[in-house]
Amino acid sequence: MQVQRPKLTFWERTYIPQILKGMWITIRHLPMKKFTRMYPEEKPKLLGDYRGAPTLVKDPEGRVKCVSCQLCEFVCPPKAIRITPGFRADQAFDSNVEKEPKEFEIDMLRCIYCGYCEEVCPEEAIFLKNDFAITGYKREELRFNKQKLLELGGVQPDSIWKWKYKGAPPPGTPIGPVRDGKPVEKKAAGH
Amino acid sequence: MNVHDTLFWFFSIAMLLCGVFVIANRNPVASAMALVLMFLFMAGLFVLLEAFFIAAIQVLVYAGAVMVLFLFVIMLLDIKASERRRFAFLGVFGGIVVAGAFVWEMRIILSQPVIPLQSGNTDLSAGLENVVKPLFQHYMLPFEVTALLLLVAMVGVVLLSKKDLK
Amino acid sequence: MMLELLGHLIKIAAVIGVMLGFVAYTVMLERWACAWMQDRIGPNRVGPFGVLQPLADGLKFIFKEDVLPHHVNKVYFCIAPVVTMIPGLIAMAVIPWGSNLPIAGHVIKGVIADLNVGILFIFAISSLGVYGIVLAGWASNSKYPFLGGIRSSAQMISYEVCLGLSVVPVFMQAGSLNLMKVVEYQAAHTWLVLCQPLSFFIFLVSAFAETNRTPFDLPEAEQELVGGYHTEYSSMKFAMFFLGEYAAMFVQSALMVTLFFGGWSLPFAPFNAPATELWVGAVQIGVFLAKVVCFLFLFIWVRWTIPRFRYDQLMALGWKIFIPLTIVNILLVAVVLALVAK
Numbered sequence: 001m002q003v004q005r006p007k008l009t010f011w012e013r014t015y016i017p018q019i020l021k022g023m024w025i026t027i028r029h030l031p032m033k034k035f036t037r038m039y040p041e042e043k044p045k046l047l048g049d050y051r052g053a054p055t056l057v058k059d060p061e062g063r064v065k066c067v068s069c070q071l072c073e074f075v076c077p078p079k080a081i082r083i084t085p086g087f088r089a090d091q092a093f094d095s096n097v098e099k100e101p102k103e104f105e106i107d108m109l110r111c112i113y114c115g116y117c118e119e120v121c122p123e124e125a126i127f128l129k130n131d132f133a134i135t136g137y138k139r140e141e142l143r144f145n146k147q148k149l150l151e152l153g154g155v156q157p158d159s160i161w162k163w164k165y166k167g168a169p170p171p172g173t174p175i176g177p178v179r180d181g182k183p184v185e186k187k188a189a190g191h
Numbered sequence: 192m193n194v195h196d197t198l199f200w201f202f203s204i205a206m207l208l209c210g211v212f213v214i215a216n217r218n219p220v221a222s223a224m225a226l227v228l229m230f231l232f233m234a235g236l237f238v239l240l241e242a243f244f245i246a247a248i249q250v251l252v253y254a255g256a257v258m259v260l261f262l263f264v265i266m267l268l269d270i271k272a273s274e275r276r277r278f279a280f281l282g283v284f285g286g287i288v289v290a291g292a293f294v295w296e297m298r299i300i301l302s303q304p305v306i307p308l309q310s311g312n313t314d315l316s317a318g319l320e321n322v323v324k325p326l327f328q329h330y331m332l333p334f335e336v337t338a339l340l341l342l343v344a345m346v347g348v349v350l351l352s353k354k355d356l357k
Numbered sequence: 358m359m360l361e362l363l364g365h366l367i368k369i370a371a372v373i374g375v376m377l378g379f380v381a382y383t384v385m386l387e388r389w390a391c392a393w394m395q396d397r398i399g400p401n402r403v404g405p406f407g408v409l410q411p412l413a414d415g416l417k418f419i420f421k422e423d424v425l426p427h428h429v430n431k432v433y434f435c436i437a438p439v440v441t442m443i444p445g446l447i448a449m450a451v452i453p454w455g456s457n458l459p460i461a462g463h464v465i466k467g468v469i470a471d472l473n474v475g476i477l478f479i480f481a482i483s484s485l486g487v488y489g490i491v492l493a494g495w496a497s498n499s500k501y502p503f504l505g506g507i508r509s510s511a512q513m514i515s516y517e518v519c520l521g522l523s524v525v526p527v528f529m530q531a532g533s534l535n536l537m538k539v540v541e542y543q544a545a546h547t548w549l550v551l552c553q554p555l556s557f558f559i560f561l562v563s564a565f566a567e568t569n570r571t572p573f574d575l576p577e578a579e580q581e582l583v584g585g586y587h588t589e590y591s592s593m594k595f596a597m598f599f600l601g602e603y604a605a606m607f608v609q610s611a612l613m614v615t616l617f618f619g620g621w622s623l624p625f626a627p628f629n630a631p632a633t634e635l636w637v638g639a640v641q642i643g644v645f646l647a648k649v650v651c652f653l654f655l656f657i658w659v660r661w662t663i664p665r666f667r668y669d670q671l672m673a674l675g676w677k678i679f680i681p682l683t684i685v686n687i688l689l690v691a692v693v694l695a696l697v698a699k
C-alpha cells in the first residue's frame with residue numbers, strides 16, 4: 001500500500017509553530033493541580049476485595065479459628081506456608097475443636113498474594129487483609145510466625161460460630177463473609 | 192628560571208614525549224590521542240609567545256576538528272590487525288634518514304645569524320587586525336588561490352570516492 | 358604579584374564553585390520542571406521542599422559501586438568522563454560574569470581571563486569535549502556505546518560549524534572577538550538579539566545539538582541505544598558525564614546571554630555601563646546569572662516538550678539548511694554594515 005504523505009506548508013515543514021504550540025501546552029501545566037499522592041503519609045484507599053498480606057484471624061470470642069487442616073499449606077503455589085499442627089490445650093472449653101496450629105509460618109517473600117489460601121480454608125481462618133507494605137531488613141524478619149499473623153489478622157466479626165455452637169448460629173446473626181465488621185458482597189469469579 | 196621558562200621547558204618536553212609516543216605506540220587510538228596532546232602542548236607554546244589567536248586556532252582546527260575525524264576513521268578500522276603488525280625495518284630506516292636530514296638542516300639554519308622580523312607585523316597578541324589585515328590586503332591573491340586549491344582538492348576527493356562515475 | 362595571583366585563584370575558585378553549584382541545581386530544576394509539566398510534584402523529601410536533593414544525589418553517586426567491565430580499555434575508559442567534564446569548566450574562564458567589582462580601591466574584573474580571542478578560545482576548548490564522548494564510546498568496547506559515540510562525534514563536529522558561523526555576524530557588528538567588549542557594545546547600544554535574530558535562532562538550535570539535549574539527544578537515545586556512550590558507566594564516572602552535560606548547557610546558556618542578551622547589562626542606568634560602585638557590580642553579576650537561569654530553563658522546557666529528531670533529519674538540518682543560512686546571513690550583515698558605515 002502506498003501511504004499518502006500529506007503536503008506540508010512551509011511553516012509546518014519548519015516545525016516551529018508546532019514546537020511553540022507544544023511548549024505552550026507544557027508551560028500551561030506548570031501551575032496546574034498535581035496528582036501526586038504523598039505516599040507514606042497519605043495512604044491509598046483500598047477497595048474491599050484488596051488482596052494484601054495473608055493473616056490469621058480470631059473469632060469474636062478470641063479463639064484461633066485455624067484448625068491446622070493444612071489445606072492452605074497444600075494449595076499454596078509457591079509453598080510459602082509452613083504449618084506445625086498440634087492439639088488444643090484447652091480441650092474441655094470448646095471440645096468441638098480439637099486442633100490448632102502449634103506454629104504457623106508464612107514467608108512473605110515467597111507469597112504471591114494469590115489468595116488461594118483464603119479461598120481454600122474450610123474454617124475461614126485465613127484472610128488476605130490490607131497490609132501491602134511488607135518490608136524488612138532481613139529475610140528472617142519477613143517470615144511471619146503465628147503470633148505475628150494473628151496480630152495482623154485481629155478479630156474477624158463474622159457469622160461462623162462453630163467453635164461455640166454445634167449446629168446453626170442464633171437467629172439474627174448475619175450470614176456470609178464479613179470484612180471490617182460489615183457484610184461484604186464478594187465479586188463473582190470472572191465478573 | 193622564572194615561570195615563563197619553566198612553562199616553556201614543560202611544554203617542550205611534554206610535546207616531544209607525546210611526539211615519541213605517537214610513533215612508538217602500536218595502538219592507533221593511543222597514537223591519535225598522543226597527537227592531540229601534542230597539539231595542546233604546542234598551543235601552550237604559542238600562548239607563551241602571546242600568540243593567542245594561533246593557539247586558539249591550533250586547538251580548534253587541529254585538535255578539535257582534524258583529529259576528531261582521524262579518530263573517527265581509526266575507530267572504524269580493525270585495531271587488532273595493526274597491533275599485530277610487524278616492525279617495519281625499512282620504515283624505521285627511512286624515518287631515521289629523514290629525521291637525520293631534518294636535524295642537519297636545523298643545524299645549518301640555526302647557525303645563521305638571526306634576522307629579526309619586521310616590526311609591526313609581529314605583535315600577534317594585540318588582536319586579530321595584525322593577523323587578518325596582511326592576509327586580506329597584502330596577501331589577498333595567494334590566500335584566495337590557496338582557498339581555491341583546497342576547494343579543487345575537495346571536489347577531486349568527492350569525485351574519486353564515487354564508485355561509478357556517470 | 359603574590360596578591361594578584363591570590364586574587365586570581367580566589368576568582369577561579371569562585372567561578373568554578375558557583376558554576377558547579379548551578380550545575381547541581383540545574384539538575385534539581387530539571388527534575389522539578391519536568392514533574393510540574395507532567396502534573397507531578399517532583400523531589401520534595403530531602404530538606405525543605407527537597408532543596409538538598411542534589412547533595413543526596415551526590416552522596417549516592419559517590420557511594421555506589423564503580424563497575425569496571427572486564428572488556429573495556431581501562432585507561433581510556435577512566436579518562437573519558439574527565440575529558441567530558443573539564444572543557445566546560447575551562448570555557449567559563451573567558452565569559453564575563455559581571456563588569457567590575459570595585460572593592461576598597463581595587464577594581465576586580467568580572468572575568469577571569471580577558472582574552473582578545475575569547476570566543477575562539479571557547480570554541481577551541483569546547484571542541485575538545487567531543488573526545489570524552491568518542492573515547493567513552495570506543496573504550497567501552499560494546500556496540501551501543503560505540504554507536505552513541507559515533508553519532509555524537511558526527512553531530513558535534515557538524516554543529517560546531519553552525520555554531521561558529523552563526524556568531525560571525527555578532528562580532529562583525531560588535532567589532533571585537535573579546536566577549537567583554539561585545540557585552541560593553543550591547544550595553545551601550547542595544548541587545549544583539551534584536552539586530553541578529555537569525556544568528557540567535559541558529560545559535561540556539563545548534564547549542565541544543567552541541568550539548569546533546571533533546572530534541573537532538575541521539576547519542577544517548579534511551580529507546581534505541583540503551584544509554585549511548587555512557588551505557589557501561591556507573592557511579593562517579595557516570596556522574597561526571599551527567600555533570601559534563603549540564604556544565605556544557607551552562608556554558609552555552611552563558612554564551613547566548615553574553616552574545617545576544619547583553620551579558621551583565623540591563624538597558625537602563627546605572628546597569629548599562631561598567632560598574633563604578635560595588636553594589637552595581639554585584640547586581641550585574643546577579644543579572645547575568647538570572648539570564649543564564651532563564652536559558653537553562655529553556656533547555657529544560659524544550660526537553661520535556663519535543664520528541665527526538667531522526668538522525669538524518671538532524672544532519673540535513675545542520676548541513677543543508679543551517680550552514681547555507683549562516684553564510685547568507687554573514688553576507689547580508691556584511692552588506693548592511695558596509696552601507697551603514699558609508
Ligand code: SF4
Pocket residue numbers: 065066067068069070071072073083120121122123124125126
Ligand atoms: S488456615 Fe484454614 S486451611 Fe490453613 S490450616 Fe488453618 S484451617 Fe486449614
Ligand code: SF4
Pocket residue numbers: 054072075076077078079080081106110111112113114115116117118128
Ligand atoms: S496468598 Fe497465595 S501465595 Fe500467599 S500464602 Fe496464600 S496461597 Fe500462598
